[in-house]
Amino acid sequence: MGIKALGYVVVETEKAAEWDRFLTEFVGAMHAGDAADGTALYRVDDRVFRLAIKPGTREWFVAAGYEVESRAALDALAEKVAAAGRSVEWASADDARARGADALFRTSDPAGNGLELYCGDARTAEPFVSPIGVPCFITSDMGMGHAVFSAPNFDETIAFHCDVLGFRQTDMPRFELFGPDGPSMGFAFLHADNGRHHSIAFGEGPVPPSGAVHIMLEYPTLIEVGKAHDRMKRFGYPESATLGRHVNDQTTGFYVQTPSGFDLEVGCDSLVIDPATWETTRHEAISTWGHEWAWQKALKEQQGEQA
Known part of the structure; x- marks a missing residue:
């Protein structure tokens, strides 16, 4: 057994109040109180x-x-990570409980991206109630969503995640982001032991100043995505990519910049795969329609000014 699913993400910030508004009033997440160290949980x-x-x-x-599936699987994974030359820092029992886990260790991949691997997933009987009426998010055994990182040492990093951690390849494209005459960029979309198309992904390039490229949350319907898009415009949050539909995971949605600088993908209708039988694809396009990126808009404006 490999990785079950993305359980959670941890963000450090000087903008806690901005994050609270972003998550509760825009995303529709529920504030679940604060940990002993002041960390706000949603x-x-x-x-x-x-x-x-x-x-x-x-x-x-x-x-x-x-x-991961069990404590035995977690212990075995820690041995593999250490054997691969990466650090393994076991959390104390109190720290693990604070993460909603039975046991946990911290490490990083060869590009320095932060990872926590854990077993035991704490649940609550208290109903989820969105402060703005979002009926639900698509999670279940597919986990929270996905996280996307960058890796300058792309091949080494992907090998670590597949050969050591146990992720498997879903889509391994090279995108020509700057046209056929520009340099292409490698991407890796990797799935865990569940039906989500990818639980982690990587772009070939330097680690961004925020430490990540984006995370993704899935809404139940296009109506909820559209309502979120309206909220983004009302609050004045920067749109990182316009509404569109991806080729590989078929998600329809948009991207918005979080208070810490990385993006949040808000989407719906994502492809569900069979992880046991999936064969790696190599798509040549990012989107079937839409998804004009902020950098593309800026490049057009610059070219217009120079014309």
Whole structure:
């Protein structure tokens, strides 16, 4: 058995109040109280939290937390990570409980991206109630959603996630983001032991200043995505990519910049795969329609000014 699913993410920030408004009034997450160290916890389902917003002195994506099947599987994974030359830092029992886990260790991949691997997923009987009326988020055994990182040492990093951690390839494209005459960029979309198309993904390039590229949350319907798009415009949050539909995971949605600088993908109708029989694809396009990126808009404006 490999990785079950993305359980949670941890963010360090100086903008805790901005994050609270972003998550509760825009996303529709439920504030589930604060940990002993002041970390604000937010729910989108029956897990005790999915997003941990930790007060600090920088804007930084600390870690993505991935669940494994059992303590035996976690111990075996820790041995493999150490044998691969990566650090293994076991959390104390109290720290693990604060993450909603029975046991947990921290590490990083060869690109330095923060990871937490854990077993035991704490749930609550208290109903999820969105403060703005979002009926639910699509999670269940597919986990929270996905996290996307960058890796300058792309091949080494992908090998670590597949050969050591146990993710498997879903889609392995090279995108020509700057046209056929420009450089292409490798991407890796990797799935866990569930039906979500990818639980983690990587772009070939330097680690961004925020520590991550984006995370994704899935709404139940296009109506909820559209309502979120309206809220984004009403609050004046920067749109990182317009509404569109991806080729590989078929998600329809948009991207918005979080208070810490990385993006949140808000989407719906994502493809559900059979992880046991899926064969790797290599799509050549990012989107079937839409998804004009902020950098593309800026490039057009610059070219217009120079014309």
